[in-house]
Amino acid sequence: MSDDTPKIKLATVWLGGCSGCHMSLLDLDEWLIDLAAHVDLVYSPIADIKVFPEGVDLALVEGAIASDEHMEIIHTVRRNSTLLVSLGDCAVTGNVTALRNPLGAAGLTLQQIYVDHGDPRGIIPAEPGIVPVLLDRVVPVHAAVAVDYFLPGCPPPAPRIRAMLEALLAGKTPVAEGAKMLRFG
Amino acid sequence: MAAKTLKINGTMISAREGESILEAARDSGVAIPTLCHLDGLSDVGACRLCIVDVGGRIRPACTTAVAEGMDIQTNTERLRTYRRQIVELLFAERGHVCAVCVASGHCELQDLAVSLGMDHVRYDYLAPTCTVDISHQRFGIDHNRCVLCTRCVRACDEVEGVHTWDVSGRGTSARIISDLNQPWGEAESCTSCGKCLLACPTGALFQRGSTVAEMEHASGRIALIVESRRVMR
Numbered sequence: 001m002s003d004d005t006p007k008i009k010l011a012t013v014w015l016g017g018c019s020g021c022h023m024s025l026l027d028l029d030e031w032l033i034d035l036a037a038h039v040d041l042v043y044s045p046i047a048d049i050k051v052f053p054e055g056v057d058l059a060l061v062e063g064a065i066a067s068d069e070h071m072e073i074i075h076t077v078r079r080n081s082t083l084l085v086s087l088g089d090c091a092v093t094g095n096v097t098a099l100r101n102p103l104g105a106a107g108l109t110l111q112q113i114y115v116d117h118g119d120p121r122g123i124i125p126a127e128p129g130i131v132p133v134l135l136d137r138v139v140p141v142h143a144a145v146a147v148d149y150f151l152p153g154c155p156p157p158a159p160r161i162r163a164m165l166e167a168l169l170a171g172k173t174p175v176a177e178g179a180k181m182l183r184f185g
Numbered sequence: 186m187a188a189k190t191l192k193i194n195g196t197m198i199s200a201r202e203g204e205s206i207l208e209a210a211r212d213s214g215v216a217i218p219t220l221c222h223l224d225g226l227s228d229v230g231a232c233r234l235c236i237v238d239v240g241g242r243i244r245p246a247c248t249t250a251v252a253e254g255m256d257i258q259t260n261t262e263r264l265r266t267y268r269r270q271i272v273e274l275l276f277a278e279r280g281h282v283c284a285v286c287v288a289s290g291h292c293e294l295q296d297l298a299v300s301l302g303m304d305h306v307r308y309d310y311l312a313p314t315c316t317v318d319i320s321h322q323r324f325g326i327d328h329n330r331c332v333l334c335t336r337c338v339r340a341c342d343e344v345e346g347v348h349t350w351d352v353s354g355r356g357t358s359a360r361i362i363s364d365l366n367q368p369w370g371e372a373e374s375c376t377s378c379g380k381c382l383l384a385c386p387t388g389a390l391f392q393r394g395s396t397v398a399e400m401e402h403a404s405g406r407i408a409l410i411v412e413s414r415r416v417m418r
Contacts, residue, residue, distance in 0.1 A: 102280065179296070183299050
């Protein structure tokens with residue numbers, strides 16, 4: 001990868017997750033400076049950009065699909081991106097975000113969390129157009145749209161993210177093997 | 186005892202009569218992935234991860250005895266595909282969330298996913314309702330993590346000689362039960378020896394008070410107990 005290679009448009013997306021995968025991304029430390037020479041960050045929770053742009057080369061998606069808002073965003077991300085990577089266990093498996101699935105549909109889940117076991121007994125938050133509506137079932141990203149590569153880990157350690165980015169920036173197919181590069185959890 | 190001559194991955198080997206393909210392969214340095222097999226316990230062929238190709242037919246290596254002239258392949262593309270599929274289905278069947286599991290980092294299921302290159306699960310997660318029984322004073326069982334390998338059932342029956350554990354139900358509703366399907370803490374036959382904990386490959390059986398990644402099973406100790414007992418007799 002030489003320095004006169006055109007920069008690629010990189011987006012990072014935060015759906016139903018804890019932001020730990022983004023923390024891990026920031027944990028790349030000074031390598032982020034090297035990365036900045038090769039990418040334009042066109043959308044990210046760490047950049048103040050409201051609308052997911054068109055013509056994105058690479059989108060890293062953290063988090064599972066848990067609400068109607070996530071479902072809408074992920075379709076936009078897929079439509080506007082050449083490569084989509086599921087970043088971390090929530091995006092890849094549903095993980096902690098999907099722990100609510102055995103509780104039942106969204107209404108039943110909210111009833112149990114906010115009312116039945118709420119202390120003090122609460123009310124179910126509902127602000128149409130402001131608070132996103134939960135889906136009945138949390139699903140991993142690849143259950144909603146096609147995913148090109150998977151990067152497991154909770155969170156994926158920074159060297160694992162770097163290895164994938166380096167491969168993709170060099171135009172290679174990332175190959176993740178062994179516990180250091182592939183393990184869930 | 187008569188010796189049998191057979192081929193594993195193209196190499197001629199000799200094995201003892203009555204030995205399983207799994208034992209013969211390991212004796213000759215060929216590793217085959219397993220999950221329900223545990224050294225020191227009988228084999229039941231429950232998980233199907235040790236499947237091998239015997240002259241074009243797929244057989245579990247742990248419960249298939251060696252025979253003269255067998256031509257065995259242990260690591261073909263077809264076998265790798267099936268093994269990965271099996272592990273994906275295990276992950277899809279219950280709540281195997283490694284990030285919040287007591288056995289993370291010391292789990293045979295998690296390790297199998299790595300060694301088979303499983304980077305995601307292609308099937309819908311069933312997300313069943315599974316209970317966690319912590320009625321026993323020292324131990325707990327989390328059915329979300331159970332893969333029904335029955336290593337606990339066999340360790341309790343064959344090594345401790347008690348048979349507190351068994352399996353009830355069929356298919357996806359099968360569950361490990363203690364005594365007559367009563368809470369573990371009320372199972373009178375249980376001697377609290379902890380051999381089931383030693384045998385468990387995942388986070389299903391755990392020491393109470395363990396948190397994420399703290400539960401190490403030391404399954405090798407089952408074989409040690411069995412071998413010591415044999416030598417003492």
